[in-house]
Amino acid sequence: MNALPPVFENWFARHGWSPHPHQLEMLDQAMAPALLLIAPTGGGKTMAGFLPSLVDLADGTHEGLHTLYISPLKALASDIRRNLERPVAEMGLPIRIEDRTGDTSSARKRRQRADPPHILLTTPESLALLTSYEDAARTFAGLKRVIVDEIHALEESKRGDQLMLALSRLQSLCPDLRRVGLSATVDDPQAIAHLLTRHPDPCRIVQADPGPNPDIRMLETDTPPPWSGGGGRYAIPAVLEEVKKHNTTLIFHNTRAQAEIFFHHLWLANDDALPIGIHHGSLSREQRERVEQAMVDGHLRAIVCTGSLDLGIDWGDVDLVIQVGAPKNVKRLVQRIGRANHRYNAPSKALLVPANRFEIVECHAALAAVREHDLDGETRTRGPKDVLCQHILIRACAGPFKETDLLAEIRTVGKYADLTRAEFDDCLDFVATGGYALRAYDKWQRLMQRPDGLWQLRDPRATRQIRMNIGTIMDPETLKVRYKGRGGAPLGEIEEGFAATLTPGDTFLIGGQVVRYEGLREMTVQVTRNPGKEPKIATFNGTKFATSTQLSQRILRMLEQDSWPELPPHTAEWLHLQREVSQLPKAGRLLIESFPRDSRHYTCVYGFAGRNAQQTLGLLLTKRMEELGLHPMGFVATDYATLIWGLDPLCDPEPLFDITALREGLDSWLAGNAVMKRTFKASAVIAGLIDRNYAGQRKSGRQATFSSDILYDTLLRYDPDHLMMRITREEAERGLVDFARIEEMIASIKGRIDHVTLDRLTPLSAPLFLEHGRTPVEGAAQDRLLAEAEAALMADAGLDGLPV
Incomplete structure (x- = not known):
């Protein structure tokens, strides 16, 4: 095993530290072409990733850029730079470290290209921009290592796809480049390794001691959760008590709007005037930075936040994490838990706060999954073509290229390894001409093929506009x-x-x-x-999470238990009552309940397919019911069920679930729906068909939507098989409507449908009635009316006598 140089051994000794075994193993394996470290939060991943680079650079002989560090967050890059500068300064190492993000000045960016530091910390977007310059070969000359931090957070995002395409370009410029990935605990290390490596090269995996299990439990409250909703307001007194007991508490929410509402009511209840902040992506950079600095300085007792603080920034003395609302995804929960006690071999401490009664079940399922180290993974997908189109434009900005060389380079990226020549040619033709329906317009005539066969930009002045629009993050309007x-x-x-x-x-x-x-x-x-x-x-876009497939299956297995001693009495009794009145959903079967209420006929479909898929299922089933003459009037969906109401009773549900008919219904619905136009706009911006930025100005959302709507309508009418239309259909099905989970659900039940007809609503369906037509509460009178309506509804469902 490679020994640490004396200057490093002495530095560790002065601080009373010893390097962790996985840090020394990373040094020993430093010459591997690809290396992935899986380590728990607080396990010294950063030092492990940078240790070989610091050792290499310690003698002062390397000139230019040696190590490139990629972070999914600008703030994380800045934080890592500060953390690295300390040991470098204390050991007196001749190493220059800088970061480069959207906040870096233009003058500094130009200097970094001409005179790069030894270690440069940046983001996927900034790396893509760097590779677009003609002098990229000079900037990256001498580059030895690239470190991708929090690589698990990039695995299933277009930012990750963009990053891996950029790395394929770097590898061509620097054939001996070594790749290092740093990741928290994941469900499938081999999948992350496959993402990181240059296909088909192998990737070595180093796994650190996972450390002690986290100290995680449900928060006990005097008031039980409400039947529906997602705010967690009922738990504020108990949350404040926990904040008082700890140094710094992170209070995570799944959406920005929920974070705002919770923070507002938390502040109103904060009689002790505890210093509490809020942090999410829709706040101004200045406000986020003030909160971040206050956290670092230890001036805040609690921070209400969203995914903006998910990743590995070491923010001060955080000793408790509270997750408000069911986590929806076990991996995300583990990541958030790790923000507390950010030290190796110190158990993280976390509390879960279910937002409603059903989320009690989901939170207990998530707790069991964490204890069993059963992390959820998502289906691996092929590389998206809109990102590929942008990459071709970026490559053209850097100078002429040979199409066969570019295709070979792209195929070294795992998600694009099976890209066919026809698919590549389709993307290249689109980038060059706009495609069949648009090739008559000069605006989209961007590439030309020279007599020697090389491709280049038709107008070199277009580079500025292309660079201004690099990126895959779609900002909300x-x-x-x-x-x-x-x-x-x-x-x-x-x-x-x-x-x-x-x-x-x-x-x-x-x-x-x-x-x-x-x-x-x-x-x-x-x-x-x-x-x-x-x-x-305020309505904030942000990410709206759906319960993962694995967590949904775990919930269904819980529902098959004879009893639920782990659940609060009111929740266990609720499930027992559902079993007496109807039945509980089962894995591998589809439960459908039909019953009348208030002169309407209701059908409740318990698909457990996640909110997006259940919403789509509602759209498709009501369309099928209309075709069958059942006169549906509307529906509402949650992560676990879809409730449909109409004028006629459902007698036979089986015809509704013919997958061919559902597929046809989806295609016809998507063709004329606003979902497709929104998806088209997002993919068209990424692929370079629509510009979101112009020199000195930025398009408003309405301007961009107007131009994208015109393009969408034109292509739909004259070229419905255009590449952008095909990309749009793929993206809409995969993301917004999640049709794949509907297909997965129908395949798993294999026609096994349990249709229960009743004369009244059931305990499990009752909360869905409260989802329908909910509006923001405005004053005490509205509170009282809602409470009275909820009491009447629960009495009808036989739930008014449950224990508290």
């Missing part, structure tokens, strides 16, 4: 929010659709503050302070 007046401080962003509903005098929440809408000026929402009025809630 938002407007900036600022305080009114000259130099008004920025607060963040709200969606255009929400802004359109505001009239002067309306109030809403942003950054935990109640503000008053004054008007719209130069695409900026102007507000003033107004803490006294009940607010509306």
Whole structure:
């Protein structure tokens, strides 16, 4: 095994530390072409990844860029730079370390290309931009290692696909480049290794001691969770008590809107004036940075947050994580738990707060999965073609290329390893001409093939526009929010659709503050302070998680138990009552309940396929019911069920679930639906068909939507098999409507449908009635009306006598 140089041994000794075995193994395996480290949070992954580079650079002989570090977060890159600079300075190593993100000045970026540091820390987007310059070969000359941090967070995202394509380009420029991946505990290390490596080369995997199991349990509250909803407001008194007991608490939410609502009510209940902050992606950079610095300085007792703090930033003295709402995904829960006690071999401490009664079951299923180290994985997909089209444009910016060389380079990326020549030619033709229906327009004539067979940009001046639009992150259509007046401080962003509903005098929440809408000026929402009025809630896009397939299956297995001693009495009795009145859903079978209520006929389908798929199922089933003359009127969906109501009873559900008919229904529905136009816009921007940025300005969401709608309608009419239309169908099915999970559900039940006809609603279906038509609560009167309606509904379902 390679020995640590004395200067490193002495540095560890001065701090009373010893290098972990996996850190020494990473040094010993440093010459492997690809190396993946799987280690728990706080396990010293960063030092393990950089140790071979620091040892290489310690003698001061290397000139230029040696190691490139890729982070999924700008803030993480900055944090790692600060953490690296300390040991480098303490050991007196002649190593220059810099970061390069969207916040780096243009002058510094130009200097970094001409005179790169020894270690450069950046993001996937900034790396793609670097590879687009003609001098990329000079910038990366001498590059020895690339480190991809938090690689599990990039595995199933287009940012990860973009990164791996950029790495294929780097590998061509630097054939001896060694790849290192750093990951938290994952369900399938081989899949992550396959993502990291240069196909078909092998990747060595180093697995650290996973350390002790986390200390994770349910938060006990005096008030039981409500029957529906997702805010967790009922638990605020108990959450405040936990905050008082700990140094710093991270309070995670699954959506930005839920985080805003919870923070607002937490602050109102904060009688001890504990310093509490809020952090999510729709807040202004200035506000996020103030919160981050306050966390580092230890000035905050709690931070209400979303996925913006999921990843491995070491924020101060965090000793407790609270997850409000069911985690939906076990891997995500483990990642968030790891933010607490960010030290090796120290158990992380976390509390789960189910937002409603059914989430109690889901949270217990997630707890069992964590204890058994049963992490959920998603189906691996082929590389998306919109990202590939963007990569071809990026490659063209760097200079002429030979198509066979580029294809061979792309096929070294695992997700594109089976890319056919016809598929590649289709993408190349689209990038070059816009495709059949658009090739008559000069705007999309971007590439030309020279007499020597090489491809190049038709107009070299196009490089600026292409570079301005590099990236796969699709920002929501938002407007900036600022305080009114000259130099008004920025607060963040709200969606255009929400802004359109505001009239002067309306109030809403942003950054935990109640503000008053004054008007719209130069695409900026102007507000003033107004803490006294009940607010509306800003609608933030963000990520809307669906319960994973593995967690859903675990829940179904729980429901097959004879009893549930691990559950609170009110929840266990609820499930027992469901079994008495009807039956509980079973794995491998589909439970459908039909019953009348208030002169309507209801059908409840327990598919456990996740919210997106259940929503899509509602659309398709109501379409099928219309065709069968059943007069459906509407539906509502959750992660586990779809409730449909109409004028006629359902007698035979089997014809509804013919997969061919459902597929045809999906195709016809998608063809004329706004979902397709939204998906088309996102893919068209990524593929380079639509520009989101122009020199000196940025398109508003409405402008971009208008131009993309025109393009979509044109292609639908004149070229429905255009590459962008095919990409759009693939993306819509995979992401927004999740039809694959419907297909998976139907295949698993194999026609085994349990149709139970009853004369009243059932205990398990009752909460879905409360999902229907819910509106923001406005005042005490509305609270009382909702409470009375809920009490009547639960009495009808026989749930009014359950223990608390």
